[in-house]
Amino acid sequence: MSKSLEERIAALEKRTRKIKKLEREIEHLHAVNEIQNLMGKYGYLHTINDHEAIVEMYSDKEPDVFINIGVRGHWIGKGKETAKRAWGTFIDATNPTGLMSMHPLTTPVIVVAGDGKTAKATWIGMGLTAKKDETTGEPVCHWEWDKYGVDFIKEDGRWKFWHFHIYRIFSMGWNSNWSEISKMAEKPTINPNYTDYNKPDGPPIDSNPYSLSAVEQQLNPEPPEKYETWDKTFSYGKPLS
Numbered sequence: 707m708s709k710s711l712e713e714r715i716a717a718l719e720k721r722t723r724k725i726k727k728l729e730r731e732i733e734h735l736h737a738v739n740e741i742q743n744l745m746g747k748y749g750y751l752h753t754i755n756d757h758e759a760i761v762e763m764y765s766d767k768e769p770d771v772f773i774n775i776g777v778r779g780h781w782i783g784k785g786k787e788t789a790k791r792a793w794g795t796f797i798d799a800t801n802p803t804g805l806m807s808m809h810p811l812t813t814p815v816i817v818v819a820g821d822g823k824t825a826k827a828t829w830i831g832m833g834l835t836a837k838k839d840e841t842t843g844e845p846v847c848h849w850e851w852d853k854y855g856v857d858f859i860k861e862d863g864r865w866k867f868w869h870f871h872i873y874r875i876f877s878m879g880w881n882s883n884w885s886e887i888s889k890m891a892e893k894p895t896i897n898p899n900y901t902d903y904n905k906p907d908g909p910p911i912d913s914n915p916y917s918l919s920a921v922e923q924q925l926n927p928e929p930p931e932k933y934e935t936w937d938k939t940f941s942y943g944k945p946l947s
Contacts, residue, residue: 730820730822733822734818734822737818737822737825737860737865738816738818738825740865741816741818741825741827741858741865742814742816744763744858744865744867745811745814745827745829745854745856746811747763748760748763748867749808749809749810749811749831752807752808752809753806753807753808753809755796755805755807757793757796757797758797760789760793761786761789761790761793761797762786763789763866763867764785764786764788764789764866764867764868764870765785765786765859765861765866765867765868766785766786766861766866767785767861768784768785768859768868769783769784769785770782770783770784770869770943770944771783771784771785771786771788771789771867771868771869772788772868772869772870772871772942772943772944773788773789773792773793773869773870773871774870774871774872774873774910774911774912775792775872775910776852776872776873776874776877776910776913777874777910777913777915778906778910779905779906779907779908779909779910780906780907780908780909780910780911780944781906781907782907782908782943782944783907789867790904791903791904792904792906794900794901794903794904795900795904803838804836804837804838804845805836805837805838806834806835806836806837807833807834807835807836807850808833808834808835809831809832809833809850809852810831810832810833811829811830811831811854812829812830812831812832813828813829813830814827814828814829815827815828815829815929815930816930817930817931817932817933819933819934819935819936819939820932820933820934820935821934821935822860823859823860823935823936824857824858824859824860824868824935824936825857825858825859825860825865826855826856826857826858826930826933826939826942827854827855827856827858827930828853828854828855828856828927828928828929828930829853829854829856830851830852830853830854830875831851831852831853831854832851833849833850833851833852834847834848834849834850834880835847835848835850835877836848847879847880847881848877848878848879848880849876849877849878849879849880850874850876850877851874851875851876851877852872852873852874852875853872853873853875853926853927854870854871854872854873854927855869855871855873855927855928855942856868856869856870856871856942857869857941857942857943868943869941869942869943870942871911871912871927871942871943873912873913873914873926873927874910874913874914874915875915875916875923876915876916877915908944911944911945912926912927914926927942928940
């Protein structure tokens with residue numbers, strides 16, 4: 707017996723809903739891949755000290771672009787100008803002899819909003835840094851581990867950094883004993899090379915570098931969970947006062 711018109715319409719509507727659901731899932735998978743590539747590209751550019759290119763990866767429209775760099779401090783303001791200030795000392799360094807900073811990223815947790823307009827992600831970075839001592843000419847090398855909490859926003863069809871928060875875990879000399887870290891927990895310091903233009907807008911936020919005397923490590927940043935719209939989630943940017 708042939709199906710009635712009502713049954714055929716119902717079947718068609720069910721198939722349409724399924725197609726739309728699959729289209730959203732595919733769009734979100736593409737977004738996850740693009741976000742992973744964006745963060746990976748940041749890592750490559752950071753290694754070669756091309757922070758002018760990194761600045762271009764930030765939103766140019768949002769009024770609260772936020773960047774926290776470990777124990778250096780945080781910057782907040784409109785668009786790419788904030789990124790220029792935050793990465794200013796790196797840009798001014800213009801790739802001096804002997805400088806290298808590498809932070810391979812692991813353990814990604816990436817969540818795209820249900821409406822596809824924003825996304826959130828966390829990573830752990832196992833880093834190393836090297837530079838030349840300006841006085842002795844000898845190498846100065848460190849192990850440097852960090853955690854990343856990043857909010858992304860889709861701007862003119864492309865994913866951009868919105869809130870970029872680096873949480874320091876530890877930094878220690880490459881030849882130091884692991885136990886020595888208990889004596890060298892980092893404290894926030896203001897880089898003497900900061901100018902009035904690029905100095906931080908405030909101290910580091912949620913900075914909790916490891917040491918034996920430090921408070922137990924917290925789940926900070928908290929890996930993102932599924933959310934529908936930006937107003938239904940939290941921010942890795944500056945907490946609201």
